[in-house]
Each structure stands twice: as structure tokens, then as C-alpha cells.
Amino acid sequence: MKLSNQLPFYALCVSSIMLTGCINSTKNNAAEGVILPAQKFDLSQWQINTPTDIDNDGVVDEIRLKELQSYYHPDYFYINDEGNMVFAAPNKAITSVNSTNTRSELHNMLGGELAQEKDFSNNFALKNNRRAEQFAQIGGNLKATLSVNHVSKRAKYAEKPTAYSVVVGQVHAIQDPARQAEGEGYGWGNEPLKIYFKKWPNHQYGSVFWNYERNLEKDNPNRIDISYPVWGNDWLDKSEPAKKGIALDEPFSYEVNVVDNTMYLTFTNERHGTMKYEINLANNIDAFGVQDTLDHPKGYQGEGHFFKAGAYNQCSTADKPSFRYPACPGTGDWKTDKLNGDYTQVTFMALTTTSGYLPDNE
Secondary structure, three states: OOOOOOOOHHHHHHHOHHHOOOOOOHHHHHHHOOOOHHHHOOOOOEEEEEOOOOOOOOOOEEEOHHHHOOOOEOOOEEEOOOOOEEEEEEOOOOOOOOOOOOEEEEEEOOOOOOOOOOOHHHOEEOOOOOOHHHOOEEOEEEEEEEEEEEOOOOOOOOOOOOOOEEEEEEEEEOEOHHHHHOOOOOOEOOOOEEEEEEOOOOOOOEEEEEEEEOOOOOOOOOOOEEEEEEEOOOOOOOOOOHHHOEOOOOOEEEEEEEEOOEEEEEEEEOOOEEEEEEEEOOOOEOOOOOEOOOOOOOOOOOOEEEEEEEEEEOOOOOOOOOOOOOOOOOOOOHHHHHHHOOEEEEEEEEEEEEOOOOOOOO
16 A cells, blocks of 8 residues: 555544554644654665555555655554654554564665565675676665563463564565566565564563574475574573563664675673674575575575564464464454553664674674
8 A cells, every 4th residue: 555645634634543543744743743753763765564554445554665754653653752663563453465463564675665575676685696686785784772562462372482472673585476486496485584572471571582484485384483592582482581581671682784695693682792693594504504404405595685674463363273373362453452462562772774794703
């Protein structure tokens, strides 16, 4: 959905009363004294998906780059009193076509407003990609400081690893059916990186970990996530992480550097210090240096990639057999779901993107 050339400001406000928010122009925001996210953060190469359907077209709202510069939502995407950028998503709301998870999440767009999401000009490549010169750049850097304020407190299938969790940063591959048809084994839209926070409702602390998804077709049973703990546990460990973990509202930082074919990850927290990982994304050697014979032998080298950041709620309301569906409750009414704890919320204090470069001490 594009919001430009749709309805005037007052009509958007009226039509969104049931969503407890409205989409404002820069002029109206200035009159109301609202500080826009784009006024505090450089969002000049981002678009956003929010868990809304303002025009009732049955498609999740996609706020493109130009529109994002004058956009906020008072519940799902706004600047708080401390000048930080808040993302929120209830368990139950409209989702993107290929997902059952709600999100308030930015999508990096290197090519600008006119390019389509899957255009090479909007994405970065690995050095070994045979079309690397057609992409906007080789590699990239994503850096963020944030705190997780809330994750869903309820799940029907608490044992499923996605319960009680949120993804706060991603490297995502392009989903492109045309590439799938080429027979290269690419274009599935998988994720070589998802940075998670997970906290069980009866635990004092949560865990930060990152996942690598094997780059296989959707229906391949080996297409699973490999989880690496940073602070606390990985996503399968049900034990209390205690002070080894991260508390709600406790700030931490991550930095993602994709240089040539290698992804360097740096995580920093005041209590825990720094944790570093690296993984070559152009083969099937995991982050421990062990060959994963079940992964694609060339990893993600044939893909186009982009960064995502925000609140990607992993507490899907779908009730299906896969480990991805914990059947978390939700009504679809924001006030009710917030009161019941059926939502996720993340606050970013810093967010930047640049070209990739080797991290310190490498």
C-alpha cells in the first residue's frame, strides 16, 4: 500500500479511528508538536511495514521511503519522550503476504524511492555473487543500540522456540520466484541473520541470540534455524538465564558488518562487555568452523540481501504443526491486547547503516 495520493489528512485520521492512530503530514505534525522518527533518525534509505491496513484493502501498509519522512503511528512507530524510536506490534493484526508474524519493522532500500524491493539496485551482494557488479554495493554495515521493553506473555505452545520472542535486526535475502526458476537454488527469501530477544514470562531475565537459517527451499525439512547464544540461552533452552541474560529495558548494541563474503557480528552490553562472531556466508561452514552438510554448499552467495530493523513479533497466532507457530493469543484490538500482554515493543536509541568495513581488531 502507498499512502501518497490517497486521502487527505483529515480523512486518514477519521478512517483510522478504529486503529487508534492516524497518519500525519509534516505540516500537521509540526502544528501538533509531534516529533517524527525521521526528524531524529536518518531514515532516508528505509521503508517500513506496520501492523495496519488503513485503507482496508486487505494488504499490510507499506510506507515507502518518501512517505516515511512524514510518517508516525502513535501506537506502533513513534518517538518517545526521551527522543528514542519505538516500534510495537500486537500478536494479532494484519501481516505481510508471506508471513503470519506481525511487525513494525524498517526495510533498508539502497536504491531509493523508485526502485522495487527485489531490484539489484536496492540490495547488496556478497563478493562471490556472479552478478555482484549489478547490485548497489558489496556488503554493508548495520549498527543499532536498543532495548526490548516487552514480549508476548502468552503462547499456546510454549515449547516452540519462537514463543515469547522478537527479532530486532536481520539480514534478509530477496524472495524472487524468477530466481527460483533458474534452478540455482536461490531466491527463497531466507534469512542468514535474525537477532533475537526472548524472555519466558516467569523469568527475570531474557536471552539475546542470533540465528542463521539454512538457505534451502521453503518445504525442505532441513530448512531450520541454527541458534547461537550471545547473552543467556539459545532459543531451545528453557532454563532461567539469570544475570547471564539481558533484562527487559536493558540497553544493548549490535553491529553487523558484511565484508566481501564474511559477516562479522559484534554485540555490546554494559554489564557483559563485548561478544563477537563471524561466519562466511558464501559456503556451508557454520560459525563454529564446522561444515554443515545439510546447508546449501554455496550458502547465500547467489542472493541479494538487505537489512531490517525494528520489532518483528515472533509470537505468531497461527496454530500449525511447524516450530514457527506457537499459537499466541490476540484479539486484534490494540488496547485489549496491550492490556493482556499480547504484544511486543522495542525502543531504538541509535540506528545507522553504511557500507561494510572490518570491525576493530580484525
